Amino acid sequence: xxxxxxNELADxxxxxxxxxxxxxxxxxxVDYGPVKGTMVIKPYGYAVWExxxxxxxxxxxxxxxxxxxxxxxxPESYLKREAEHVEGFAPEVAVVTYAGGEELSxxxxxxxxxxxxxxxxxxxxxxxxxxxxxxxNQWCNVMRWEKTTRPFLRTxxxxxxxxxxxxxxxxxxxxxxxxxxxxxxxxxRNLMAIPTLQGRKTEKEKFAGAVATxxxxxxxxxxxxxxxxxxxxxxxxFAKASNIRFLNKNGELEYGYSTSxxxxxxxxxxxxxxxxxxxxxxxxxxxxPIQAVIVPIANHKPGVNEKCEEVxxxxxxxxxxxxxxxxDNTPGWKFNEYEMKGVPVRLEIGPRDIxxxxxxxxxxxxxxxxxxxxxxIVEEIxxxxxDVQDNMLKQAEDNLKASLIETDDFDELVKSVNDxxxxxxxxxxxxxxxxxxxxxxxxxxxxxxxxxxSHKCIYCNKPSKYRxxxxxxx
Ligand SMILES: [Zn+2]
Numbered sequence: 001x002x003x004x005x006x007n008e009l010a011d012x013x014x015x016x017x018x019x020x021x022x023x024x025x026x027x028x029x030v031d032y033g034p035v036k037g038t039m040v041i042k043p044y045g046y047a048v049w050e051x052x053x054x055x056x057x058x059x060x061x062x063x064x065x066x067x068x069x070x071x072x073x074x075p076e077s078y079l080k081r082e083a084e085h086v087e088g089f090a091p092e093v094a095v096v097t098y099a100g101g102e103e104l105s106x107x108x109x110x111x112x113x114x115x116x117x118x119x120x121x122x123x124x125x126x127x128x129x130x131x132x133x134x135x136x137n138q139w140c141n142v143m144r145w146e147k148t149t150r151p152f153l154r155t156x157x158x159x160x161x162x163x164x165x166x167x168x169x170x171x172x173x174x175x176x177x178x179x180x181x182x183x184x185x186x187x188x189r190n191l192m193a194i195p196t197l198q199g200r201k202t203e204k205e206k207f208a209g210a211v212a213t214x215x216x217x218x219x220x221x222x223x224x225x226x227x228x229x230x231x232x233x234x235x236x237x238f239a240k241a242s243n244i245r246f247l248n249k250n251g252e253l254e255y256g257y258s259t260s261x262x263x264x265x266x267x268x269x270x271x272x273x274x275x276x277x278x279x280x281x282x283x284x285x286x287x288x289p290i291q292a293v294i295v296p297i298a299n300h301k302p303g304v305n306e307k308c309e310e311v312x313x314x315x316x317x318x319x320x321x322x323x324x325x326x327x328d329n330t331p332g333w334k335f336n337e338y339e340m341k342g343v344p345v346r347l348e349i350g351p352r353d354i355x356x357x358x359x360x361x362x363x364x365x366x367x368x369x370x371x372x373x374x375x376x377i378v379e380e381i382x383x384x385x386x387d388v389q390d391n392m393l394k395q396a397e398d399n400l401k402a403s404l405i406e407t408d409d410f411d412e413l414v415k416s417v418n419d420x421x422x423x424x425x426x427x428x429x430x431x432x433x434x435x436x437x438x439x440x441x442x443x444x445x446x447x448x449x450x451x452x453x454s455h456k457c458i459y460c461n462k463p464s465k466y467r468x469x470x471x472x473x474x
Contacts, residue, residue: 047289088208152269160264223420281342297350429465
């Protein structure tokens with residue numbers, strides 16, 4: 001492949017979809033798998049996922065969550081126990097009917113999510129209030145046979161974490177889903193520099209089988225929403241379907257109250273589409289697999305390679321994720337390459353820099369060039385990375401604010417959402433009304449902003465139930 005041309009990307013402003021595909025393929029994050037709809041997550045993409053995992057795993061464990069692992073295959077009969085759940089997932093399940101050289105007597109579902117099998121096991125393990133709360137999480141893959149797929153955003157197999165809790169009262173189950181939503185929002189904000197809109201989903205958009213679903217929505221560069229994570233209060237629905245009962249303190253048998261919550265490799269797609277620009281990816285330092293790259297200039301000159309290695313070792317020792325590229329590619333090629341990969345800070349070290357005991361740093365977020373003193377280079381770089389992180393969050397917040405409009409006029413809502421906005425409007429809460437809007441315009445509700453019955457529904461004019469965000473989605 002001619003490396004001179006690898007960084008030719010489609011125009012981000014006129015062809016965002018192609019730009020996205022170009023970026024994720026050309027930065028070596030992902031490749032297509034041989035089975036349609038599957039993806040191979042390559043090391044540069046997987047490193048992003050690992051950073052998400054590390055952040056969340058730490059936050060989960062602070063809150064008493066334990067990791068476990070449940071099987072990939074689920075007996076078909078389990079899925080059928082919760083009526084809404086099976087209706088929600090049946091169209092996209094993959095089923096194993098033949099194994100070990102013969103037809104199976106019971107079909108096996110490849111997990112689209114694990115509520116049914118985890119609840120089955122919980123029912124076996126939970127006997128009394130002393131066994132509660134039961135709080136487990138698994139990091140795993142799931143499979144949903146989607147018709148239209150795009151790497152990270154929608155793939156038939158993806159990686160995620162799914163947390164499942166059982167509590168002895170509805171209040172504690174509700175606390176779990178609120179708390180975990182906060183953890184997710186914090187992950188996006190602190191690690192990925194992505195601000196979100198968060199709140200309860202409407203009855204129509206909630207998870208199949210849940211009492212209440214909460215979601216967080218990130219807004220992409222083109223104004224479309226991406227559901228970045230959800231938490232579900234399942235009430236006693238799954239406990240009744242799976243017979244999760246415990247002896248309460250009065251010696252009576254009671255059904256448990258369960259929750260589930262998850263985020264997936266979709267988040268990598270969000271990262272690309274929130275921060276990317278015409279030159280490629282832009283990685284916020286806290287999640288960047290490479291936070292700083294050192295590019296030697298005129299490294300045939302004496303002392304250049306040595307100085308580069310010295311700086312590399314200092315930064316590495318200080319836990320900066322640093323890479324030294326001393327391959328024989330030209331500096332110009334390297335500049336393009338790491339710019340496209342979104343490395344937050346590029347460090348150039350040449351003979352003249354060494355003479356002056358400095359290096360040249362270039363920020364990926366602003367393209368600003370800085371001269372930094374080699375005498376306290378570790379502190380300089382650490383503070384620079386923090387600046388880049390803060391600035392990228394600020395930019396993303398400004399974009400989010402610029403995407404929002406408030407309206408009481410349905411035509412304006414449709415027009416502005418089609419123009420890449422997210423619209424805040426009053427709605428009656430009626431599922432049929434919401435469905436009609438969706439059928440007519442492909443616009444869906446995202447999350448509820450606030451309950452408010454003082455206005456009229458933007459579509460049917462009946463009294464409002466809440467104010468809700470409307471948008472187009474990935
Ligand atoms: Zn209505």
